[in-house]
Amino acid sequence: MTIGGPRGWHPRLQMPCLRKMERMIVSMQDPDMGIKMRNQRLLITVIPHAMTGNDIVEWLIQKYGISEEEALHLGNLIVKHGYIYPLRDPRSLVLRADESPYRFQTPYFWTSTKWPATELDYAIYLAKKNIRKQGDLIEHEKDNYNLLHKRINHTWDFVVMQAREQLRAAKQRRRGDRIVIDCQEQAYWLVNRPPPGVPNVLEQGPERRNCHTTRVQLTKNMDYYKREIEYCRKAMARTRVKSSICLEGYIKFNEQYVPHDPIMSGCLPSNPWITDDTTYWAMNAPTVTTPTKLRVERWGFNFSELIMDPLGRAQLLEFLKKEFSGGLQGYTPSHEALDVAHEGVQCHDPLSSIVSPSPAENLSFWEACEELRYGEQSRIAEIVDSIYQQFLAPGATRWVNIDSKTMERTLEGIKTPHRYVMDDAQMHIYMLMKKDSYPRFLKSDLYKNLLAEAIIPPETKKRVFPFMRKQRHSSPSPALLLPAGDAEERSRSPSTAPVPEEES
Amino acid sequence: MATEGLHENETLASLKSEAESLKGKLEEERAKLHDVEQENADPPMKFLMSVDTVESGLDNKCSVYPLTFEKNENMAAKKKSVAMHTNYLSACSFTNSDMQILTASGDGTCALWDVESGQLLQSFHGHGADVLCLDLAPSETGNTFVSGGCDKKAMVWDMRSGQCIQSFETHDSDINSVRYYPSGDAFASGSDDATCRLYDLRADREVAIYSKESIIFGASSVDFSLSGRLLFAGYNDYTINVWDVLKGSRVSILFGHENRVSTLRVSPDGTAFCSGSWDHTLRDGFCRFFGRHGSEAADQSSTIGNAIMAAAAGIGMAGLAFLLVR
Numbered sequence: 104m105t106i107g108g109p110r111g112w113h114p115r116l117q118m119p120c121l122r123k124m125e126r127m128i129v130s131m132q133d134p135d136m137g138i139k140m141r142n143q144r145l146l147i148t149v150i151p152h153a154m155t156g157n158d159i160v161e162w163l164i165q166k167y168g169i170s171e172e173e174a175l176h177l178g179n180l181i182v183k184h185g186y187i188y189p190l191r192d193p194r195s196l197v198l199r200a201d202e203s204p205y206r207f208q209t210p211y212f213w214t215s216t217k218w219p220a221t222e223l224d225y226a227i228y229l230a231k232k233n234i235r236k237q238g239d240l241i242e243h244e245k246d247n248y249n250l251l252h253k254r255i256n257h258t259w260d261f262v263v264m265q266a267r268e269q270l271r272a273a274k275q276r277r278r279g280d281r282i283v284i285d286c287q288e289q290a291y292w293l294v295n296r297p298p299p300g301v302p303n304v305l306e307q308g309p310e311r312r313n314c315h316t317t318r319v320q321l322t323k324n325m326d327y328y329k330r331e332i333e334y335c336r337k338a339m340a341r342t343r344v345k346s347s348i349c350l351e352g353y354i355k356f357n358e359q360y361v362p363h364d365p366i367m368s369g370c371l372p373s374n375p376w377i378t379d380d381t382t383y384w385a386m387n388a389p390t391v392t393t394p395t396k397l398r399v400e401r402w403g404f405n406f407s408e409l410i411m412d413p414l415g416r417a418q419l420l421e422f423l424k425k426e427f428s429g430g431l432q433g434y435t436p437s438h439e440a441l442d443v444a445h446e447g448v449q450c451h452d453p454l455s456s457i458v459s460p461s462p463a464e465n466l467s468f469w470e471a472c473e474e475l476r477y478g479e480q481s482r483i484a485e486i487v488d489s490i491y492q493q494f495l496a497p498g499a500t501r502w503v504n505i506d507s508k509t510m511e512r513t514l515e516g517i518k519t520p521h522r523y524v525m526d527d528a529q530m531h532i533y534m535l536m537k538k539d540s541y542p543r544f545l546k547s548d549l550y551k552n553l554l555a556e557a558i559i560p561p562e563t564k565k566r567v568f569p570f571m572r573k574q575r576h577s578s579p580s581p582a583l584l585l586p587a588g589d590a591e592e593r594s595r596s597p598s599t600a601p602v603p604e605e606e607s
Numbered sequence: 608m609a610t611e612g613l614h615e616n617e618t619l620a621s622l623k624s625e626a627e628s629l630k631g632k633l634e635e636e637r638a639k640l641h642d643v644e645q646e647n648a649d650p651p652m653k654f655l656m657s658v659d660t661v662e663s664g665l666d667n668k669c670s671v672y673p674l675t676f677e678k679n680e681n682m683a684a685k686k687k688s689v690a691m692h693t694n695y696l697s698a699c700s701f702t703n704s705d706m707q708i709l710t711a712s713g714d715g716t717c718a719l720w721d722v723e724s725g726q727l728l729q730s731f732h733g734h735g736a737d738v739l740c741l742d743l744a745p746s747e748t749g750n751t752f753v754s755g756g757c758d759k760k761a762m763v764w765d766m767r768s769g770q771c772i773q774s775f776e777t778h779d780s781d782i783n784s785v786r787y788y789p790s791g792d793a794f795a796s797g798s799d800d801a802t803c804r805l806y807d808l809r810a811d812r813e814v815a816i817y818s819k820e821s822i823i824f825g826a827s828s829v830d831f832s833l834s835g836r837l838l839f840a841g842y843n844d845y846t847i848n849v850w851d852v853l854k855g856s857r858v859s860i861l862f863g864h865e866n867r868v869s870t871l872r873v874s875p876d877g878t879a880f881c882s883g884s885w886d887h888t889l890r891d892g893f894c895r896f897f898g899r900h901g902s903e904a905a906d907q908s909s910t911i912g913n914a915i916m917a918a919a920a921g922i923g924m925a926g927l928a929f930l931l932v933r
Contacts, residue, residue, distance in 0.1 A: 119780050119799055120843065123823035167821035173860055177821060180844055302866050302885070309695055311713065311737050311757050311781065317694040319716050319732060328622035334771065335629035344809040345640045349792070352809075353853060356790045357836050364834035365878040376879040387876065407747045476749075477704035480721035480728065522728075523767050533747070 113218060118307070121184070121215050128186050131162060132207060138162045143204035145190050148279050153190060153206050156199040175200055183304050185214055188290035190282075196293050206283065212291040214305065220295035223258070226251045228292055230266035243298050359404055363397055373563040380563055389413045396557040403545055406537040416466070422549050423463035423540060462540055464501040465532045468494045472529035476522060487520035495528075505531050637812045667692050669699050669710050671722055690720045690727075697739045702766075703749055709766075711738040717754050719766060731764050733771045740784045746791040753794050755782030761796050761806060775806045777813045784828045788852075789835040795852075797826030803840050803850065817850040819857055828870045833877025841868030841882050864888070 669690035
C-alpha cells in the first residue's frame with residue numbers, strides 16, 4: 104500500500120471523492136442554504152463561525168434526503184478527511200451528533216491544497232509542540248520527532264528556528280485565533296500523519312498508472328489508426344436494438360427469475376445463512392434423486408438452463424435415449440430440424456440424411472467439444488482425434504449428423520488441430536438440440552412427470568422463542584491454522600494474531 | 608518502383624482524422640436508438656433479505672492453489688505460478704473449466720493462460736491504461752468477456768480472436784469492477800466516480816446510472832443477485848449500497864465495515880453475498896461477522912461447488928493467500 108503515491112500523483116486528480124467533498128463543504132458554507140453558524144463557547148473563550156455536530160448531521164439529512172445513520176456516517180468521513188475539525192477533543196477526528204462544536208478547515212490546510220505533507224513541515228510542527236510542551240509529547244509523536252531529528256539532522260537548526268519564529272508570531276494573536284489555528288494545524292497532521300491504530304484515509308491501495316515503462320505500449324502509428332478505422336466500420340455496421348426493447352427484456356427476465364432468487368423471494372425450507380439449517384443445500388445438490396419444483400421449472404426457461412444443470416442434462420440424455428429406442432417410426436423431425444438438416448444436403452436419399460441416427464449422441468458430441476474448448480493445451484491433438492474417431496469419421500460408432508458444408512470445414516480444420524476447431528460443428532449440433540430436442544423434451548411425459556414429482560419443501564417452522572438466536576461468532580484467522588513448519592509465514596505476521604470475537 | 612499500396616493520401620494525419628470522424632459517427636449511430644430516459648423512482652421496495660481458487664498479486668504473477676479439505680495440507684507448498692505480466696495483476700478468473708485462466712494487469716493487457724503448461728494462449732491489447740477488472744460472459748457460446756480499466760473504458764473481447772468487439776466510455780474515472788447481468792445481455796460497472804452503470808450489449812450503450820448525491824466515494828466492487836433485480840455495490844466509504852436495477856433507485860444501504868469495502872460477491876446459488884474489506888474482515892449479507900484475516904482481504908471468488916458457498920481468498924500484506932470456507 105502506498106501513502107501519497109508516485110511523483111506526479113496528486114490527490115485531487117486521483118481521488119475524485121476529495122473534489123466532491125470540497126464541493127459539499129462549500130455548499131455547507133453557503134450563506135443562504137448552508138449551515139447556520141454561531142459563536143461557540145469553549146471553556147472561557149468564544150470561537151466564532153462554529154457549528155455543532157448536530158447542525159452538520161441535520162443539514163446533511165435535509166440536503167440529501169438520507170437517514171440519520173447515513174448522515175452521521177458521511178459527516179464522520181468528512182471529519183476524518185480533515186475538512187471539518189472538532190474544537191473540543193481535537194485529537195480525535197470524530198463527528199458527534201450532539202452539541203460538540205466543530206469548524207470548517209481553512210482551505211489552506213485542505214489535504215488537496217497543502218500537498219504533499221513534507222517531512223520538513225512535520226518536523227517544524229513537532230518541534231513547536233515540543234517547545235510548547237517542554238518535551239512532553241505523546242508517545243508516537245515523540246518517536247516521530249526523534250526519527251526526524253536523525254533523518255534531517257543537517258537542517259535541524261533551520262527547523263528549530265522556524266518553530267521558534269512561528270511560536271513567537273502566534274503569541275501576538277488573540278487567544279481565540281490561536282486556539283483555532285492550533286486546531287487547524289493539528290487536524291491537518293492527524294490526517295497526513297495518523298497516529299498508530301488510526302487507519303490512513305489517504306491510502307489508495309496498489310499504485311495505478313505507476314510505471315509507463317512496464318506498460319504494453321499502444322504506439323499510435325498507421326497500423327493503430329487502420330485498426331481503429333476497421334473497428335469503427337464494423338461497429339457502425341452492427342445491428343442495434345432499441346433501448347426500450349432491451350429494458351423490456353430485463354423486465355421479462357426479472358419476472359421469470361425473481362421467484363428463484365433467494366434474496367428476493369426467500370428460499371424453502373429456509374435460507375441456511377439465517378437459520379443454520381442446511382437442508383436447502385442438501386435438496387439442491389448437483390445430483391439428487393428428486394429435484395425441487397423450482398429447479399425443474401427452471402429447466403423450462405431456456406435450453407442453457409437445462410444443459411448446464413448436471414441433473415437436467417442427465418434427464419435430457421435419458422429422454423433422448425428413450426426416443427431413439429422407442430423406434431424411429433415415432434420420430435418425426437420438427438420443421439426446424441428439417442431446415443437445419445437441409446442445409447448443404449447432397450443429392451442422395453433425403454430421408455436417411457434428415458433423420459438423426461441417434462439424438463443422444465448429439466449431447467455426447469457437444470460435451471466432448473466442451474472438453475476440447477476448455478481443456479488442457481497439451482491434450483488438444485489427442486481430444487480432437489478422439490472426437491473425430493467417435494463422432495465424425497465415416498462409419499463412426501456414434502456418428503452425428505452435421506450438414507456437409509460444416510463437415511467439410513471441420514475435417515479440413517482437423518488437419519491442424521486447435522482449441523476452436525470444432526466450434527462450427529458444436530454450434531450446429533447445439534442449435535439442433537435447442538430447436539428440436541429441447542421443445543420435445545418440454546412436451547414429453549418424462550418432463551411432465553418430473554414436474555409432478557418435484558418437491559416443494561415446507562417452510563421451516565419458526566422458532567417459538569425467536570429472540571433466542573444462535574450466538575454468531577467469527578471464525579479465527581486461517582493464519583493460525585497453518586502447519587508449524589511454515590517459518591516464512593510465521594516470521595511475517597508474528598503479532599497480528601487475531602482473536603475470535605463474539606458478536607450478537 | 609515500390610509504392611507498396613501506399614496511397615498518396617494515406618498519411619498518419621489523414622488516417623488519424625478519418626478515425627476520429629468515424630468515431631464521432633459511431634457515437635451518433637449508438638445514440639439513435641436510445642428511446643428511454645431514466646427516472647429516479649419511487650420509494651424503495653420491501654423485500655426479504657436472507658449471504659479450487661485463484662489469486663492475483665503485486666508480484667505480477669498469478670498463482671493457482673489446489674483446494675483441499677484436508678486440515679494439515681499445506682496448500683502454499685503446492686502453489687503453481689501460471690501467468691506472468693510486466694506489471695501488477697489486478698484480476699483473474701478461471702474460464703469454464705479449471706484448465707484456463709484469464710488475467711487482467713496493470714500493464715494494460717488481459718491474457719488467457721493454460722494452467723498446466725503456463726503457456727500464453729491469447730492476449731488482449733486495447734486498453735490505454737491499467738486494466739483493473741474482468742468478468743466472463745455467461746452466454747451459451749461462452750466466448751466473450753468484459754474488462755474495465757483506468758482509461759475509463761469497459762471493453763468486450765472475443766476470447767478466440769483477441770479482438771475487441773465493443774467498447775464503452777461513459778465513466779468519469781477508473782472502472783474498478785465489472786460484472787455481467789445474469790442473462791448475459793448486459794453488464795454493470797463500478798467506478799471511482801462514485802457511480803455504477805449498466806451497459807446493454809444489444810443496444811450498444813449505457814442504459815442506466817446508479818448514483819446518489821450523497822455517495823461521493825468510489826465503488827470498488829459490484830455483483831448482481833441471482834435474478835439480476837438487485838445490484839450490490841461495495842464502496843470506498845465503508846458501505847454497501849443495494850440498487851434496484853430496473854428502477855434505478857437505491858433500495859438499501861448497509862453499514863458494518865470499518866474501512867473500505869474492497870470486494871463483494873454473491874454466492875452462485877444466490878442465497879447470500881459476502882463482502883471483504885480493508886478492516887481485515889469478511890461479512891456476509893446478514894451482517895454476520897465471518898472471520899478476521901491477519902491483513903486485508905483483497906479478492907475473492909465463488910467456486911462452483913455447493914458445499915463451498917463463499918470461498919474467499921485474502922491477499923495479505925505479507926503476500927499470503929487465505930482460504931475461508933464455511
